[in-house]
Structure formats: C-alpha cells, structure tokens
Amino acid sequence: MKEEPKKLIEIKNVTAGYGNNIVLRDVSLSIYSNDFIGIIGPNGGGKTTLIKLLVGQLKPLSGNIVFHTKGNGSLIGYLPQASQIDKNFPISVMEVILSGLLEKKGIFGNYSRNQKSAAVELMKQVGIDHLKNKSIGQLSGGQLQRVLLCRALISEPQVLILDEPNTYVDNKFEGELYEMLRKLNDRMAIVMVSHDLGTITSYVKTIACVNGTLFYHQSNQITNEQLASYNCPIQIIAHGPVPHTVLVDHDNQHTHNHQH
Numbered sequence: 001m002k003e004e005p006k007k008l009i010e011i012k013n014v015t016a017g018y019g020n021n022i023v024l025r026d027v028s029l030s031i032y033s034n035d036f037i038g039i040i041g042p043n044g045g046g047k048t049t050l051i052k053l054l055v056g057q058l059k060p061l062s063g064n065i066v067f068h069t070k071g072n073g074s075l076i077g078y079l080p081q082a083s084q085i086d087k088n089f090p091i092s093v094m095e096v097i098l099s100g101l102l103e104k105k106g107i108f109g110n111y112s113r114n115q116k117s118a119a120v121e122l123m124k125q126v127g128i129d130h131l132k133n134k135s136i137g138q139l140s141g142g143q144l145q146r147v148l149l150c151r152a153l154i155s156e157p158q159v160l161i162l163d164e165p166n167t168y169v170d171n172k173f174e175g176e177l178y179e180m181l182r183k184l185n186d187r188m189a190i191v192m193v194s195h196d197l198g199t200i201t202s203y204v205k206t207i208a209c210v211n212g213t214l215f216y217h218q219s220n221q222i223t224n225e226q227l228a229s230y231n232c233p234i235q236i237i238a239h240g241p242v243p244h245t246v247l248v249d250h251d252n253q254h255t256h257n258h259q260h
C-alpha cells in the first residue's frame with residue numbers, strides 16, 4: 001500500500017521582506033512528501049524570497065514556518081541560483097558536493113568512504129565524475145549547475161528545492177534533469193522555481209504563483225484567465241509545441257521575453 005503523504009513544511013500567514021521593503025504578505029503553503037510544486041511569477045515578485053524562507057536564510061517578519069523533521073535524514077536539499085555562487089572560492093568539485101553533508105561529518109571532520117562514493121555516484125549520474133578534482137572556478141555554468149545539483153542531493157533530503165535549475169544548462173541536460181527530478185519525486189518532495197511555463201506544465205504537479213503574495217493552483221494545467229485571476233501577470237503564448245511565456249515586471253509592468 002502506498003504511504004499517505006506527510007506534511008513536511010508548513011508556512012503559516014508569513015509576511016517577509018528586507019528592512020522596510022515588504023516583499024511577501026500573508027503567504028500560506030504546506031509542502032507534502034509527494035509534492036512537485038512549480039513556482040512562477042514576475043521578476044521581483046518574491047520567488048527567491050520565498051525560497052530563502054524555506055531554507056532558513058530569511059526569517060519571517062510575522063507568521064511562522066513549521067518544519068516537520070523525521071528520522072536522521074536531512075529535511076532540505078537546496079540548489080541555489082548559480083549566480084549566487086562565488087566561483088573564485090578555491091574549492092574542488094568533490095568538496096562542494098560533500099559540503100551538502102556539512103552536519104554529518106565524522107568526529108574528526110572527515111567524510112566517510114561511503115559518503116565519498118555516494119558523491120562519485122551522483123557525479124556519474126549527471127556526467128561530471130571526470131571533473132571531481134577540478135576547482136569550481138574552472139567549470140562552465142552548466143557544469144557548475146550539475147555540481148550544485150549533486151550537492152543538493154547528497155544528503156538524501158526529504159524536500160529538494162531548486163531555484164531556476166535550467167539556467168546555463170543545454171537542452172539535452174535540461175530534459176535529463178527534469179526526468180531525473182520526476183524519478184526523485186517518488187522519494188522526495190520537489191519545489192522548483194522556473195520561468196519556463198512549458199516546463200512547469202510538463203513536469204510539476206501543482207503551481208504556486210508568487211507576486212507579492214502566493215496563489216496556489218491545485219493542478220499543472222493553467223490558463224491565461226486563471227493566471228490573471230491569480231494576479232500573476234504571465235501570459236502563455238502558443239509558440240510551437242511548447243508554450244512560451246512573457247513575464248511582466250512586478251513594479252513597472254514592462255514586458256520582456258523569457259524564452260528558452
């Protein structure tokens with residue numbers, strides 16, 4: 001019998017921002033063990049801010065977030081936007097990946113043989129095992145993105161959070177990445193920010209529109225009318241086999257293209 005989905009994270013009436021700049025108001029969202037949630041919204045709408053709340057990098061100004069941890073496994077694996085990584089930091093691919101296990105080092109601060117072979121196994125899965133000893137400054141954007149994915153997965157998290165994982169990666173790896181996420185979703189919840197509505201509708205199970213607050217959409221199929229009713233200024237444009245999106249800037253409503 002299939003296990004009942006478990007509630008892993010509960011965001012309750014959270015308002016958050018930076019200093020006097022309130023970015024998100026009264027956001028509520030529960031993340032269950034079988035979820036695959038796509039987060040969309042205009043630039044500056046607060047998607048990354050929501051992710052920062054989820055990974056504990058930002059505290060709510062009001063409301064609260066409950067993390068339901070169970071067992072020894074880590075709750076969250078996080079793949080940040082590649083642009084947030086300082087590539088000049090002198091650290092090897094292997095070390096970056098193992099740093100996803102930070103709290104699980106042995107008593108002498110060493111990683112175990114099993115942890116190292118798990119890292120190599122992940123590198124093989126995404127085709128970067130030959131880069132193991134390279135320093136991250138020597139990698140292309142797409143290679144770095146793969147390293148960050150391995151780092152997010154090394155702790156076997158219950159929730160995998162990805163902030164625009166398709167930045168820098170080529171079409172081939174993008175497809176492989178989403179197939180990999182689909183398989184991973186059998187054993188972990190996934191929350192993914194993406195500007196690509198085509199991807200969202202093909203892979204995720206539900207959609208959250210973030211634009212100053214959060215509107216939760218119980219399905220992966222969404223129409224322009226529904227987006228408008230969620231106050232999420234994104235238009236789906238039929239353009240070949242995959243719908244493309246035009247995002248409207250949150251503050252000044254300029255339009256610009258996000259096509260892949």
Ligand SMILES: Nc1ncnc2c1ncn2[C@@H]1O[C@H](COP(=O)(O)OP(=O)(O)OP(=O)(O)O)[C@@H](O)[C@H]1O
Nearest residue numbers: 018021023041042043044045046047048049050210
């Ligand atoms: N560290 C910070 N300090 C002050 N303001 C910030 C900070 N980070 C983000 N903001 C502001 O918060 C608002 C929301 O930013 P956020 O990065 O969450 O948006 P986003 O939806 O992820 O945008 P994008 O699609 O461009 O990545 C923006 O107006 C941004 O300028």
